[in-house]
Amino acid sequence: MTRSRTxxxxxxxxxxxxxxxxxxxxxxxxxxxxxxxxxxxxxxxxYDLPAPSTTTYAALDLATAMNELMAPAAGTSRTITAREAEKLVVTAMKIRRPFRLASISHAKARAFTLDGHPLSETDTLERRRAWAERLSESGFDGVVFSSRLRGSTHIVALFEKFNGSATKPPAVIHGVPTPGIEAALMSGFSVDAKHARSQIDLI
Known part of the structure; x- marks a missing residue:
C-alpha cells in the first residue's frame, strides 16, 4: 500500500x-x-493560478479537444447537428518552449497529500487550484491530467508566471484550423444535417 505524504x-x-x-x-x-x-x-x-499569472488549457490530440467541448451536448448518441458543428473549429498550436508538467494522473501522484487530503482529479475546485499553486511554486510549468471524457488521453494546463511584464502565450497557431464538421467526424461523432438538437434528443 502506498503511503501518503503531506x-x-x-x-x-x-x-x-x-x-x-x-x-x-x-x-x-x-x-x-x-x-x-x-x-x-x-x-x-x-487548475488556474491566481492573477496576474495565467493558465492555458489544451488537449494533446484533436479528438480529445473536440470531445471536451461537444460530448456533453452530444449525449449517448454522440450526434451533433450540422449547424452546431459549422460554428466550431479545432485549432492546432505549437508549443514555443519546453514545459515540465506535473503528472496528476500518474499512480505515484496519489502518494502526496495537501492539508491531509490525497490528490484526486475529482477533488473540489478550491483544492485543485491550491495544488496548481503549490506545484507552480515548486518549479512545475503546468500539469497534465486525464480527460474526463476520454480517460486514456490527456489535457495540459500550462502556467505562465507574471514577472512584471506581459507574458507571452505558451503556443503559437500552427496551420489552418480544422472545420467543425470534419473535426467532429474525425473525433467519432455523427453529424446530422436533417434534425435540430431538440429533435435529436428525442430520437
Missing amino acids: ISSQDLAQFPARPLRKGTLVYRAHRLGVRPLHVYSRLDGI
Missing part, C-alpha cells in the same frame, strides 16, 4: 513529471470568432 516544496521534487517539448502540437476546439489561445487568470478553470 506535501512540501522539497517533497514535490519527487512528484511524477512529464516533459512537454518545444514544438509539440496541442489542440483547442472553439467557436468561430473566439481566440484559440484564450488564457485564464480569474479562477475559472480547474
Whole structure:
C-alpha cells in the first residue's frame, strides 16, 4: 500500500513529471470568432493560478479537444447537428518552449497529500487550484491530467508566471484550423444535417 505524504516544496521534487517539448502540437476546439489561445487568470478553470499569472488549457490530440467541448451536448448518441458543428473549429498550436508538467494522473501522484487530503482529479475546485499553486511554486510549468471524457488521453494546463511584464502565450497557431464538421467526424461523432438538437434528443 502506498503511503501518503503531506506535501512540501522539497517533497514535490519527487512528484511524477512529464516533459512537454518545444514544438509539440496541442489542440483547442472553439467557436468561430473566439481566440484559440484564450488564457485564464480569474479562477475559472480547474487548475488556474491566481492573477496576474495565467493558465492555458489544451488537449494533446484533436479528438480529445473536440470531445471536451461537444460530448456533453452530444449525449449517448454522440450526434451533433450540422449547424452546431459549422460554428466550431479545432485549432492546432505549437508549443514555443519546453514545459515540465506535473503528472496528476500518474499512480505515484496519489502518494502526496495537501492539508491531509490525497490528490484526486475529482477533488473540489478550491483544492485543485491550491495544488496548481503549490506545484507552480515548486518549479512545475503546468500539469497534465486525464480527460474526463476520454480517460486514456490527456489535457495540459500550462502556467505562465507574471514577472512584471506581459507574458507571452505558451503556443503559437500552427496551420489552418480544422472545420467543425470534419473535426467532429474525425473525433467519432455523427453529424446530422436533417434534425435540430431538440429533435435529436428525442430520437
